[in-house]
Amino acid sequence: MQGETIPAVRIQALNAAPLRGDGRYVLYWMIAARRTRYSFALQHAVQRASELNCGLVVLEALRCDYPWASDRFHGFVVDGMRDNARALAPTGARYLPYLEPEPKAARGLIAALARHAALVVTDDFPCFFLPRMVAAAARQLDVRLEQVDGNGLYPLRATERLFTTAASFRRHLQKELLPHLVAFPAADPLAGVALAQCQLPAEIAARWPAADLAQRDLLSRLPIDHRVARCAMPGGANAATQRLRAFVESRLADYPEARNHPDLDGQSGLSPYLHFGHLSAHEVFNEVMDHVGWSLDRISPKASGSRNGWWGASPAAEALIDQLVTWRELGFNRCAHDENYAAYEALPPWALQTLAKHRDDPRPRLYDRAAFEHAQTADPLWNAAQRQLRQEGSIHNYLRMLWGKKILHWSPSPQDALATMIELNNKYALDGRNPNSYGGIFWVLGRFDRAWGPERAVFGKVRYMSSENTARKIKLKRYLERFAQ
Numbered sequence: 001m002q003g004e005t006i007p008a009v010r011i012q013a014l015n016a017a018p019l020r021g022d023g024r025y026v027l028y029w030m031i032a033a034r035r036t037r038y039s040f041a042l043q044h045a046v047q048r049a050s051e052l053n054c055g056l057v058v059l060e061a062l063r064c065d066y067p068w069a070s071d072r073f074h075g076f077v078v079d080g081m082r083d084n085a086r087a088l089a090p091t092g093a094r095y096l097p098y099l100e101p102e103p104k105a106a107r108g109l110i111a112a113l114a115r116h117a118a119l120v121v122t123d124d125f126p127c128f129f130l131p132r133m134v135a136a137a138a139r140q141l142d143v144r145l146e147q148v149d150g151n152g153l154y155p156l157r158a159t160e161r162l163f164t165t166a167a168s169f170r171r172h173l174q175k176e177l178l179p180h181l182v183a184f185p186a187a188d189p190l191a192g193v194a195l196a197q198c199q200l201p202a203e204i205a206a207r208w209p210a211a212d213l214a215q216r217d218l219l220s221r222l223p224i225d226h227r228v229a230r231c232a233m234p235g236g237a238n239a240a241t242q243r244l245r246a247f248v249e250s251r252l253a254d255y256p257e258a259r260n261h262p263d264l265d266g267q268s269g270l271s272p273y274l275h276f277g278h279l280s281a282h283e284v285f286n287e288v289m290d291h292v293g294w295s296l297d298r299i300s301p302k303a304s305g306s307r308n309g310w311w312g313a314s315p316a317a318e319a320l321i322d323q324l325v326t327w328r329e330l331g332f333n334r335c336a337h338d339e340n341y342a343a344y345e346a347l348p349p350w351a352l353q354t355l356a357k358h359r360d361d362p363r364p365r366l367y368d369r370a371a372f373e374h375a376q377t378a379d380p381l382w383n384a385a386q387r388q389l390r391q392e393g394s395i396h397n398y399l400r401m402l403w404g405k406k407i408l409h410w411s412p413s414p415q416d417a418l419a420t421m422i423e424l425n426n427k428y429a430l431d432g433r434n435p436n437s438y439g440g441i442f443w444v445l446g447r448f449d450r451a452w453g454p455e456r457a458v459f460g461k462v463r464y465m466s467s468e469n470t471a472r473k474i475k476l477k478r479y480l481e482r483f484a485q
Contacts, residue, residue, distance in 0.1 A: 006044050007183050009158050010149040012124065014138035023118025023143070025055035025094070025198040029110060031134070032125035033150050034060060034080045035237045036087040036190065038280035040150035043189035045121040052118050055198025058088060059113060061098040061106055066129060068427050070228035071219050072393060074099075076235030076430060080278045082213050083236040092195035096204075099211040102223060109208050114141050116201055123277070124149040126156060126336040128433045152281050152329040153180055156336040163333050164348060165448055170326045171305030177325075181296060184282050228427060231393040233272065240273035244284060248291045256319040262396040262479035268320065272393065272430035274328070275437075284324055292317045330448060331439030342422065342438055344415050344445075351446025354460030355414040361457040367410050372420055381467040381476065382406050384483035386424075391483070393430035398474060404444030405465040409458055414445060 028045035036042060042058075049056040062077050063069070081097040088095040096113075100106045114120050122134055124147040138145045149156050154177055163169035211218065220226070233239075247268045251258065258266020273279035298312025307326075311318050335341045345352070367377055375383040375390070385399040395403055404421050411417035421441045426432040443449060444462075451461035470476075 005183070006040050006047075006148070006185070007155065007180070009155045010040055010124075011044060012147050012149070012157070014134065014145045014147055015141060017142050017144050019052070020118045020143045023052070023054055024116045025049065025057045025118065025196075026052065027113050027117040027120045028056065028058045029120060029122040029137075030058055030060040030084075031130055032123035032277045033280070034077065034084065034277040035240075035280065036084055037187055037237060037241075038150075038185045038283040038286075039189060040185045041121055041123050041148035043186050044146070044148045045119075046189050046193055046195070048119055048121065049195055050193060053196055054118050055196045056093040057096065057113065057117070057198065057200065058084075058093050059096045059098065059109075060084060061096075061109065062100065063103075063106060064100040064222050064224055065103040068225070068228075068433065070225035070427075071230050072228045072428070072430065074219050074222065074224055075230040076233075076272065076276055078211075078213065078218060079235030079239065080237060080276060081211065083238050083278075085213055087237070088190075091190045091193070092197065093190065094198060094200055095210075096200065096208075097211045097213060098208055099218070099222065101221070106208070109204070110137050111140060112201070112204050112207075114143050114145075117143055119143065120145045122147050124156065125151065126332060127341075127435045127438065150185060150280065150282075151332050153177065153285060153325055154329055155180065156332060159333075160337065162337045163330060165450070166326050166330055167305050169330045169333065170307070170322075171303055173325065173329075174300075174303035174305065174310050178296075178299065184286070185280065187283075231391070231430065233269075233393065233430065235272070235276060235278060237273075237278045240270070240279035241283075243269055243273065244279065244287055248287050252288065252291065252316050252320065253314075255316045259319075260398045260473075261475040262399060263475040263477060267397055269394075271434075271436065275431040275434045281324055281328070285321065288317050288320055289313060327439070328436045331435035331437075334439060334447075335435040341435075341442075344418050347442065347445055347447055350451050351449075351462060354451065354455070354462060355445065358458055358460040359413055363410060363412070363458060365410050366412060369420055369423065372407060372410075373424060377406075377410065379406065379467050380480060380484075381471060384480055387483040387485075389424065389428045393428060395429075396479070399470070400440060401444065402465050402467065402470050404441060405459075405463075406467065408444060408462075418442075418445060 026045050026049040028042060033039045033041050045056060060081055085095055120143060154173060251266060254266055258264040270279060292314045294313045300310045307322050308318055338346060340346045375386040377383055385395045385403045389395045407420050408414060408417040425437055425441060431437055446462045449463055452463045455461055456464050
């Protein structure tokens with residue numbers, strides 16, 4: 001499932017500027033797909049450099065003033081930079097890992113590199129500040145800027161439709177996804193490619209020097225939030241691939257049952273790597289489906305929208321792929337086609353109506369932002385989930401739903417609850433600031449869901465969850481002991 005031609009629907013020109021005929025290199029501005037494997041964007045940049053007989057420069061830069069910048073996120077990205085430096089060193093591509101030392105220091109870097117480029121290629125990522133950053137660059141550059149979508153198996157712009165439920169999106173995928181399963185990115189886009197030699201202009205190297213990735217205290221002098229410390233989970237493509245293969249070989253078979261029980265550690269743990277682009281959804285798909293001996297001819301011709309059976313794979317593989325493709329890409333669909341994806345008003349009308357009706361209902365308890373952040377509630381299970389978020393940069397998937405529902409239950413208004421969820425998730429979660437995480441946060445308030453009965457105080461017709469019911473359904477003893485304090 002790997003083609004040499006990148007589907008046109010994945011490539012979008014962002015300005016009307018021409019190619020530069022005397023350009024020294026193609027500039028690949030790596031901002032979301034921070035990897036060298038299974039990358040449509042890198043593959044496109046390599047192909048264009050070969051066609052134009054020029055070099056390839058890969059810029060991987062990291063601002064210091066993006067929202068929630070911290071040791072946790074910077075460190076994860078720097079781990080990936082080290083992997084990318086090793087992977088690109090023998091290829092002939094020039095790699096520039098740049099860490100902004102102070103706010104605005106990176107201003108002018110893209111324009112300076114673009115002045116010597118035949119073409120600029122970047123990643124298409126429909127969330128956080130990246131779309132605004134790329135749009136601003138497109139307005140300023142006098143050379144062609146193209147963005148390439150490698151976010152998921154289904155291209156973002158293969159449809160203009162905005163899907164409101166997983167069931168409707170799954171049914172659409174079952175009708176339309178098959179052609180995209182034969183157009184995967186190359187596993188190694190640089191394999192067997194002879195790139196023309198090129199050098200970075202001296203003024204660029206002087207003003208924007210490459211980060212010394214071997215430096216042990218690389219982050220300590222940067223003006224980022226040092227209170228949000230690094231997690232034990234390492235970043236980078238190598239760690240991502242190791243985790244993927246270990247999961248597939250050891251835990252995939254038990255995934256449908258074990259994933260909902262914190263004590264069983266049945267989750268894949270891949271979402272941080274997918275978020276930072278250290279791992280591709282295409283590589284996950286290939287690894288899982290190859291492991292179970294799947295082939296395209298097993299796909300059902302009937303688009304029923306069912307979670308089970310359409311792929312013709314094992315139940316475990318289908319459960320994992322439904323999370324990877326249906327639920328993950330449903331969030332990307334929302335962000336790509338609704339610029340107000342993070343606004344409370346973007347909830348479905350039924351949810352807005354029922355939450356407004358119950359806005360003034362008495363709450364069983366009220367907590368301020370600080371109490372939530374420091375896990376100072378009267379609920380031991382909720383506190384454990386928040387401590388996991390602070391310590392490990394993630395919450396067990398099942399408990400993340402409860403975490404959000406209780407924030408709604410204990411906040412003065414649903415708008416306050418939304419603001420708290422976004423702040424805490426984006427500050428601490430390795431996979432925050434992502435279409436999929438916004439999808440999960442808004443699901444708490446009714447997005448991608450339906451009205452439920454009976455109608456309850458505070459929640460109205462929004463799906464209700466309680467810690468008591470959760471504790472009865474899932475295995476939690478070791479989890480509660482682990483995150484008791």
